[in-house]
Amino acid sequence: MTLQIIVFIVIALFIGVCSVLSVTTSRILRAATYLLFVLFGTAAIYFQLNYAFLGAVQLLIYAGGITVLYVFSILLTSAQGDKAEKLKNSKVAAGFLSTLAGLGICLFVILKNDFIEPSFQPGELDVKTIGYTLMGMEKYQYVLPFEVISILLLACIVGGVMIARKR
Amino acid sequence: MEYTILILLLPFLSFLVLGLAGMYMKSKVAGIIGTISLATVACLSYYTAFSYFTGARNAEGVYPTITAWNFNWLPFSSNLSIDFGFMIDPISVMMLVVISTVSLMVHIYSFGYMHGEKGFQRYYAFLSLFTMSMLGLVVATNIFQMYIFWELVGVSSYLLIGFYYTKDAAIAASKKAFIVTRFADLGFLIGILIYGYYAGTFSFTPQVNALINAGFLIPLALGLMFIGGAGKSAMFPLHIWLPDAMEGPTPVSALIHAATMVVAGVYLVARMFPLYVGYAPDVLHWIAYIAAFTAFYAASVACVQSDIKRVLAFSTISQIGFMMVALGVCTSINPHEGGLGYMASMFHLFTHAMFKALLFLGAGCIIHAVHTNEMSGMGGLRKHMPITHITFLIGCLAIAGIWPFSGFFSKDEILTACFEFSPVMGYIMTAIAGMTAFYMFRLYYGIFWGTPYNKKPNYNPNVHPHECSLSMTIPLMVLAGITCVAGFIPFGHLVSSNGEAYTIHLDTTVMITSLCVAITSILIATWMYAGDKQPVAAMLAKQFKGLHKAAYNRFYLDEIWIFITKKIIFRCISTPIAWFDRHVIDQFFNFTAWGTNAAGEEIRGMQSGNVQQYCMWFLAGSLILTLILIL
Amino acid sequence: MVPMEYYLILSTFMMFVGIYGFFTRKNILAILISVELILNSVDINFAVFNRFLFPDKLEGHFFALFAIGVSAAETAVAIAIIINIYRNIRNIQIKNINEMKG
Numbered sequence: 001m002t003l004q005i006i007v008f009i010v011i012a013l014f015i016g017v018c019s020v021l022s023v024t025t026s027r028i029l030r031a032a033t034y035l036l037f038v039l040f041g042t043a044a045i046y047f048q049l050n051y052a053f054l055g056a057v058q059l060l061i062y063a064g065g066i067t068v069l070y071v072f073s074i075l076l077t078s079a080q081g082d083k084a085e086k087l088k089n090s091k092v093a094a095g096f097l098s099t100l101a102g103l104g105i106c107l108f109v110i111l112k113n114d115f116i117e118p119s120f121q122p123g124e125l126d127v128k129t130i131g132y133t134l135m136g137m138e139k140y141q142y143v144l145p146f147e148v149i150s151i152l153l154l155a156c157i158v159g160g161v162m163i164a165r166k167r
Numbered sequence: 168m169e170y171t172i173l174i175l176l177l178p179f180l181s182f183l184v185l186g187l188a189g190m191y192m193k194s195k196v197a198g199i200i201g202t203i204s205l206a207t208v209a210c211l212s213y214y215t216a217f218s219y220f221t222g223a224r225n226a227e228g229v230y231p232t233i234t235a236w237n238f239n240w241l242p243f244s245s246n247l248s249i250d251f252g253f254m255i256d257p258i259s260v261m262m263l264v265v266i267s268t269v270s271l272m273v274h275i276y277s278f279g280y281m282h283g284e285k286g287f288q289r290y291y292a293f294l295s296l297f298t299m300s301m302l303g304l305v306v307a308t309n310i311f312q313m314y315i316f317w318e319l320v321g322v323s324s325y326l327l328i329g330f331y332y333t334k335d336a337a338i339a340a341s342k343k344a345f346i347v348t349r350f351a352d353l354g355f356l357i358g359i360l361i362y363g364y365y366a367g368t369f370s371f372t373p374q375v376n377a378l379i380n381a382g383f384l385i386p387l388a389l390g391l392m393f394i395g396g397a398g399k400s401a402m403f404p405l406h407i408w409l410p411d412a413m414e415g416p417t418p419v420s421a422l423i424h425a426a427t428m429v430v431a432g433v434y435l436v437a438r439m440f441p442l443y444v445g446y447a448p449d450v451l452h453w454i455a456y457i458a459a460f461t462a463f464y465a466a467s468v469a470c471v472q473s474d475i476k477r478v479l480a481f482s483t484i485s486q487i488g489f490m491m492v493a494l495g496v497c498t499s500i501n502p503h504e505g506g507l508g509y510m511a512s513m514f515h516l517f518t519h520a521m522f523k524a525l526l527f528l529g530a531g532c533i534i535h536a537v538h539t540n541e542m543s544g545m546g547g548l549r550k551h552m553p554i555t556h557i558t559f560l561i562g563c564l565a566i567a568g569i570w571p572f573s574g575f576f577s578k579d580e581i582l583t584a585c586f587e588f589s590p591v592m593g594y595i596m597t598a599i600a601g602m603t604a605f606y607m608f609r610l611y612y613g614i615f616w617g618t619p620y621n622k623k624p625n626y627n628p629n630v631h632p633h634e635c636s637l638s639m640t641i642p643l644m645v646l647a648g649i650t651c652v653a654g655f656i657p658f659g660h661l662v663s664s665n666g667e668a669y670t671i672h673l674d675t676t677v678m679i680t681s682l683c684v685a686i687t688s689i690l691i692a693t694w695m696y697a698g699d700k701q702p703v704a705a706m707l708a709k710q711f712k713g714l715h716k717a718a719y720n721r722f723y724l725d726e727i728w729i730f731i732t733k734k735i736i737f738r739c740i741s742t743p744i745a746w747f748d749r750h751v752i753d754q755f756f757n758f759t760a761w762g763t764n765a766a767g768e769e770i771r772g773m774q775s776g777n778v779q780q781y782c783m784w785f786l787a788g789s790l791i792l793t794l795i796l797i798l
Numbered sequence: 799m800v801p802m803e804y805y806l807i808l809s810t811f812m813m814f815v816g817i818y819g820f821f822t823r824k825n826i827l828a829i830l831i832s833v834e835l836i837l838n839s840v841d842i843n844f845a846v847f848n849r850f851l852f853p854d855k856l857e858g859h860f861f862a863l864f865a866i867g868v869s870a871a872e873t874a875v876a877i878a879i880i881i882n883i884y885r886n887i888r889n890i891q892i893k894n895i896n897e898m899k900g
Contacts, residue, residue: 008800012808019812019835023819028828035831038812042838045805049849054862058841061866066834066873073877074827077884095821098783102790103814109797110806118850120799125859133856142860149867156871164878166885779821779829779892786817 008048015041028078032070039063050122053130168235171253174211174263175306177204178299182292189288201291202274205298209267216260220661229666232256237308246367252308257662258437258513262305265520268649269426270298272642273418276528279639280418280535290330290416297323301427305434309369310359310392313435317355317399320431321348324423328415340411347408351398358391371438378446386447389439393432393454400432401484402491403461407725409484413476413540417531420476425483425523430516433490440509440664444500455495455588459595462488464722466602470609471708471718474540475530478610479523482566485603486519492596493581496588502659502669505587509664510671511580518573518653522565525646529559532639533614536632542610544627547619551632554640556615558647563611565650567604568685573653575682576671582681583674593677601684608692616697805846813839826880826890830873837869 015038022034039062046055137143181204189197225231237252274294281287300319307313322345329341359369365381365388366373378385396402401409409429413420423429436443436454443451462485469481493512498505532555537544549556565572568579578600586593620630634640659669695701708715717723773780812835819832841862848858884890 002799004800005804008804012804015808016811016815019815022835023815023823023828023832028825031828031831035834038835039838042842045808045842046845048800049845051845051849051859054845054859057863057866061870062834062838066870069873069877070827070831073881076881077827077890092822094783095818098786098790099814099818099821102786102817103810105790105793105797106810106814107807109793110810111803112797115802116851118802119853120850121853122799125856130856130859133860140855140857142864145860145864149864152871153867156874160874160878163875164881777892783821 004048008045011041011044011048015045028074029071032067032074035070036063036067039067050124052124053127168215168233168253168255170211171215171235171255171306174208174215174267175253175299175303177208178295178302180204182295182299185288185292185295189292192288194287197288197291198274198278201295202271202278204295205267205271205274208298208302209271212260212263212267215255216264219255219260220257227666228668230257230661234308247363247369249311249369250309251312253306254308255306257666258434259305261513261517261662262434263302265517266298266301266305266427269520269524270294270301270422272524272528272646273422276421276531276639276642277416277418279636280531281416282636284416286330290327293323293326293330294419294422297327297422297428301431304431308371310362310371310439311369313438314352314355314359317395317431317435318352320399320428321345321352324348324412324428327419327423328412330415330419334414336411337414340408340414344408344412347405348398351405352395354391354393354398355395358388358393358395361388361391372441378442385442386450389443389447390450390453392439393436393450396432396435397457398432399435400429400487400491401461402432402457402488403464404724404728406461406465406484407728410477410480410721413474413480417476417527417534420480421524421527421531424480425527426520429483429487430490430520433487433494433512433516436491436494437509437513440494440497441500443494444497444506444664448498451495451497453495455492455592458488458491458495459592459599460488461485462492462599463595463602466599466606468718468721469606470602471715473542473719475533475542475545475610475614476527476540478606479526479530482526482603482607483523485599486515486523486566489578489581489596489599490515490519492592493584496584496592497664498588500665502663502665502667506664507580507587507669508584510659510662510669511577511584513662514580514658515574515577517658518565518577518650521646521653522562522572522574522650525558525643525650526562526566528639528643528646529555529562532635532643533559535635535639537620537630538627542613543623544630545614545620546617546623547615548632549615552634554634554643558640558643559615560611561647561650563607566607567689568600568681569689570682571651571654573650576654576673577658579673579678579681580671582677586674586677597681597684600681601688604685604688605692608689609696612692612696617701802846802850805842809839809842809846812836812842824891824893826883826892826895827877829892830876830880834869834873837865841865 018034018037018041022031022038025031025034039058043055043058043063046052046058133141134146135141135143181201185197185201192200219230219233222230233255235253235255237250240249240251242248274291277290277294281290284290297320300316300323303316304313304320307316325341325345328344329337331337361384363369365384366377368374368377394405398405409424412424415423443454465481465484465488469478469485472478472481490512493508493515495508496505497508500506502510532552533545533548534540536548536552539545561572565574568575582593582596582600585596620632657671659671663669720726773784816832816835816839819835820829823829823832844858844862844865846858848855848862852858880890883895887894
């Protein structure tokens with residue numbers, strides 16, 4: 001068992017526990033906090049895959065931006081504090097069962113499937129390459145989606161302001 | 168000849184105006200509008216007739232058949248289409264004149280008769296509608312247009328018979344008329360469809376080849392069409408609606424049941440006459456037998472009725488029977504060789520329309536004066552109503568067939584045609600003609616002679632008979648005038664079976680026989696009914712009590728129909744069908760509705776608006792699909 | 799090195815945990831958090847497939863990158879809507895918003 005596997009298992013356990021806690025805790029603010037931990041864990045996975053840039057983006061946008069947004073909205077909408085939720089047993093059971101079935105089927109498919117030969121080449125992805133790929137206009141280069149995303153974000157800013165604005 | 172469109176359009180417009188806006192105008196204005204439009208139509212008809220009959224004949228000496236205008240309404244194939252047009256030929260022109268004349272007289276007469284009635288405007292609107300439909304019927308260029316107007320005639324007669332819609336009897340009579348004629352029209356429609364399918368056209372002049380190829384189906388179609396005609400023309404046993412239809416206002420009876428609607432069947436047979444003679448002579452002779460029986464039956468019933476309008480109604484049935492017989496005894500299209508009956512029938516149609524309208528309008532005057540239909544409330548009225556008396560007498564003489572009144576000429580032609588066909592038929596018809604004279608004079612003496620009305624046991628002291636107003640007597644005088652001179656019209660020159668001019672020559676034997684019979688009958692009637700006391704009639708009624716009662720009850724034909732419909736049709740056919748409908752069909756649909764409802768109730772729970780539930784179903788569905796794919 | 803299946807198992811687990819949360823939570827914000835979990839697991843898959851199966855290309859990498867951006871946008875709009883709902887009906891329980899028109 002290599003060190004990498006040990007690190008992965010630690011990260012995986014961390015992510016798994018935190019994600020389960022995030023959907024089962026009865027306090028909404030805690031759920032947001034566990035989500036933050038899950039996102040940190042995901043960033044760690046990216047680092048382990050040697051996608052440092054992706055991990056950084058994950059930390060910046062997800063952990064830094066979105067979670068803060070969540071916390072603020074929770075504080076805005078839960079005036080009486082984080083109220084405990086009573087869940088209906090039947091609903092939980094139905095959700096649990098269907099989820100379990102889905103998990104089983106998906107795992108079955110994944111493990112049964114013959115992927116093309118996986119190969120892991122260690123080595124950091126060059127930021128310069130990322131920059132060129134992101135801004136290039138050739139095949140397998142992504143300036144157009146980049147621009148589309150920028151417009152999408154603009155639209156979201158405008159839409160968010162429009163919707164949330166006091167009338 | 169585009170102006171002829173006005174003949175149909177004017178009555179229709181006046182129907183629309185009076186029907187929609189009638190209630191906002193004074194009744195007098197409404198009447199004047201209806202009468203003026205009808206007068207215009209009558210003038211146009213006379214002009215059409217004059218210009219047509221004075222116009223040129225074609226090379227064979229036949230008046231040409233003119234289609235004044237025609238447009239293709241529903242084309243089905245290159246040959247088969249439903250057209251809408253205006254056909255001018257001798258019989259349609261003759262009918263135009265008859266209908267517009269009688270209708271105009273009725274319009275004028277109604278001013279007096281319907282004065283102060285509730286719904287005066289509605290009455291004129293219906294009259295206009297009826298006239299329009301009848302005119303459309305006679306000028307139809309094809310049999311389907313004829314059928315459309317035929318049904319319109321049925322509807323408008325229903326409206327007119329049921330004019331006093333607060334009277335139960337009137338409602339029942341209108342329903343009866345409508346249902347019976349509609350029932351007969353079913354045969355007509357089937358006949359038209361068979362004819363249209365096999366002849367490949369709805370026109371009156373189909374391809375000869377198609378008819379020959381169709382074999383027995385063309386006689387079948389023609390026979391079925393005659394059923395429709397029998398319904399409208401009150402042939403036995405579909406005549407039962409006509410006596411009851413007397414519940415309508417009397418001018419309506421004059422218009423519908425004397426002059427126009429009831430001759431629609433005769434007109435239909437005459438219109439299809441070349442086909443009947445050429446392809447279905449047997450059907451034509453059956454028509455003659457049925458019509459002869461009808462004429463006899465109606466005449467015998469008319470001899471004992473006490474309601475004057477019913478006597479006239481049965482006499483109408485009998486006279487329609489004469490016309491049908493005349494058509495039915497034809498054996499060829501040539502008037503010199505067995506085709507005389509066609510001309511005779513049309514001639515009788517023409518003269519009968521005039522004198523029967525006269526008789527009905529006269530009866531209306533009498534009813535107006537004494538406020539009853541029953542002969543027991545009349546008698547000795549000749550001094551009180553001189554004009555009505557004279558005109559009514561002229562009508563009676565005409566229908567009895569006395570020279571020089573019009574009925575004499577047309578009836579003689581019919582009898583001649585019958586004798587040409589077979590002597591038996593001729594003698595039978597002569598006998599029926601004698602019965603006609605008898606019952607008409609029984610009626611005449613019962614009204615104008617005999618015990619005066621104020622000496623009868625059920626004398627109503629409020630009744631003061633008097634001559635009617637001018638608007639009612641003028642039509643009587645006009646119609647009486649026509650009746651006096653119509654016999655001298657050279658009718659054979661205008662209308663004959665093959666279109667060639669035919670000079671009417673009276674057969675001396677037939678003429679003398681029928682005159683003798685008529686005069687004898689009149690004398691018998693005079694002997695029996697003219698006096699104050701009527702011992703002979705009472706004695707006869709007592710002697711043949713059963714026969715008298717049966718005839719008075721119209722030989723129980725209505726009861727037979729009631730029995731057939733109620734006991735046989737309703738019980739044996741309708742009841743099981745109703746049961747089937749209620750328990751099988753309805754239950755099936757109830758079950759469907761219940762199933763849909765129950766399924767909806769079940770599904771409703773899923774449409775909760777709860778996104779989480781939707782997603783769960785979605786996941787379940789996608790999982791099932793995945794499973795199906797991987798397994 | 800870590801076998802690829804390990805990563806896939808992790809991401810699948812995470813995804814179904816997110817789905818479970820989506821099914822059972824009552825607070826709309828909590829549901830949104832579950833959605834973030836699902837998206838996150840998909841991002842991991844993109845990165846993993848890119849790294850293991852097509853190491854000399856960058857499609858998965860960029861797809862994950864853009865997905866992060868899109869999810870940020872989605873979250874922003876969703877939270878704006880939630881705040882609007884809160885302003886209208888004074889709570890954000892899912893059972894109270896099953897009518898389309900308030």
